Amino acid sequence: MLFYLPAHWPRRYALVFLAFLSVFICYIDRVNISIAIIPMAENLNWSLQTQGLVLSSFFLGYLSLQVVGGRLADRYGGKMVLGVGVLVWSLFTFLTPPAASLGIGALIFARVCMGMGEAVTFPSIYSLYARWIPSRERAKAVAFSSSGVPLGTVFALVVTPIIVVRFGWEWAFYLFGIFGVLWYFLWQRSMTSKPADHASISAEELALISSDATGQAAVGPVPWREFLTRGPVWAIIVAHFCANWSLYVLLTWLPTYVNKGLGVDYAAVGWYTMMPHLALFLSLNVAGNVADRLIDRGMDVGRVRKLMQTISFASIATALLIVAQVETAWMAIAVMSVGNALGACSVGGFGVNHLDLGPKYAGTLMGITNTAGTVPGIIGVFISGVILERTGSWALVFQVAAGVTLFGMVFYLLFASGKRIWD
Numbered sequence: 001m002l003f004y005l006p007a008h009w010p011r012r013y014a015l016v017f018l019a020f021l022s023v024f025i026c027y028i029d030r031v032n033i034s035i036a037i038i039p040m041a042e043n044l045n046w047s048l049q050t051q052g053l054v055l056s057s058f059f060l061g062y063l064s065l066q067v068v069g070g071r072l073a074d075r076y077g078g079k080m081v082l083g084v085g086v087l088v089w090s091l092f093t094f095l096t097p098p099a100a101s102l103g104i105g106a107l108i109f110a111r112v113c114m115g116m117g118e119a120v121t122f123p124s125i126y127s128l129y130a131r132w133i134p135s136r137e138r139a140k141a142v143a144f145s146s147s148g149v150p151l152g153t154v155f156a157l158v159v160t161p162i163i164v165v166r167f168g169w170e171w172a173f174y175l176f177g178i179f180g181v182l183w184y185f186l187w188q189r190s191m192t193s194k195p196a197d198h199a200s201i202s203a204e205e206l207a208l209i210s211s212d213a214t215g216q217a218a219v220g221p222v223p224w225r226e227f228l229t230r231g232p233v234w235a236i237i238v239a240h241f242c243a244n245w246s247l248y249v250l251l252t253w254l255p256t257y258v259n260k261g262l263g264v265d266y267a268a269v270g271w272y273t274m275m276p277h278l279a280l281f282l283s284l285n286v287a288g289n290v291a292d293r294l295i296d297r298g299m300d301v302g303r304v305r306k307l308m309q310t311i312s313f314a315s316i317a318t319a320l321l322i323v324a325q326v327e328t329a330w331m332a333i334a335v336m337s338v339g340n341a342l343g344a345c346s347v348g349g350f351g352v353n354h355l356d357l358g359p360k361y362a363g364t365l366m367g368i369t370n371t372a373g374t375v376p377g378i379i380g381v382f383i384s385g386v387i388l389e390r391t392g393s394w395a396l397v398f399q400v401a402a403g404v405t406l407f408g409m410v411f412y413l414l415f416a417s418g419k420r421i422w423d
Helices: 011-044 048-064 066-076 078-094 096-102 104-119 121-132 135-146 148-167 170-190 203-212 231-261 266-296 301-323 329-348 350-357 359-391 394-415
Strands: none
Touching (some): 011 048, 011 096, 011 104, 011 121, 011 231, 048 066, 048 231, 066 121, 066 359, 078 104, 078 170, 135 266, 135 350, 148 170, 231 359, 301 350
16 A cells, blocks of 8 residues: 555545545445355354344444444544544554454454444545545545445455455454554544644645535534434435335345355355445445536436435335345346446435535534444345344345335435535
8 A cells, every 4th residue: 555645636635535435445344244244153162143133233332332433523623533433443453363262252242343443434425525625526526435335245245255265254354454554554644533623735626626516614503402303314314224124134145145045166256255345436436426416517416316316216225126036146146236336326315415404513414324324234134134044035135125225215205305404
């Protein structure tokens, strides 16, 4: 990893690039266990239900600090909060193998602590974007940093089996745990929480940001009651929950489905399961640009958000219903790849909607909705494990996810808005 960024880059571009890298590392460290758990379960004699418990335990920690992390970032600056979070989750990634050797309790503790470190990632990034990124560039910025999700997933899916086969599953955690430490040093020397505090920002860029970025005002008391009584906020909360149900089920169970359900050899699992995530990576930045261009051409912000979210949810639900019926690995992967590619439109829907409603509370709002979005990581992943344990039906797992997704589409259409609520 390079320790210097090009000096000619606008500083807000450097921020978005570093945010992308943090998300990339975040998802490498989050996803590698979905591959490593296959040999871990064989070595340690874990049932499918136990595997579901291990996989879902991360989300207990991830759930706990979403709102706190967003509030701290809004109040004290996203630089510090994000930096500490990356160090914490990297430490507990590194400690995963010794924790597993001590037993399920110690492993679950390590996974919970890792989740707490990762919890502050997106709230901190949204808080920084509210202060650094002009409003007409925000969908593109969110899209690019969010593309670290599928790219980190692809990297973990492809590289983890190689590491496991050659060195043992423990080294997938030891090696990946180092990445976050390297990122932290680059982050510390390159970024500030506010544009005005950056030593090398140009006067022209600072003027552009100051004239158009809408999250510059000091954050006062948070209107908690208003947050929880506004329909547009609930539209994002429900959309985030429903989108993450299918995301987390696929992140955690797709490798096992391809290996056990479709009979693909373990060494090839990563190559198969990377395709839907690669499709998402390639489509995210296109979707972000489309959303920003529609708004630039005069389409109402609320209409753009609803249009993009409808395309996303309808495509994902359709893919889930179809994949439940196919019988070959390549057909299943092709269906999920198309669904994920069109599902990327959510970045121009609920994904950036927080910054429309209340930019100066962007981190806190993201914390609230991502708290709801974390719940499926606990119940969705665990329920999927229970379904598989009791019925052995992968089709039922995908059908339940499709139903949740369609509910989210209808709710968002009814209640979402692109209008500013809090200045």
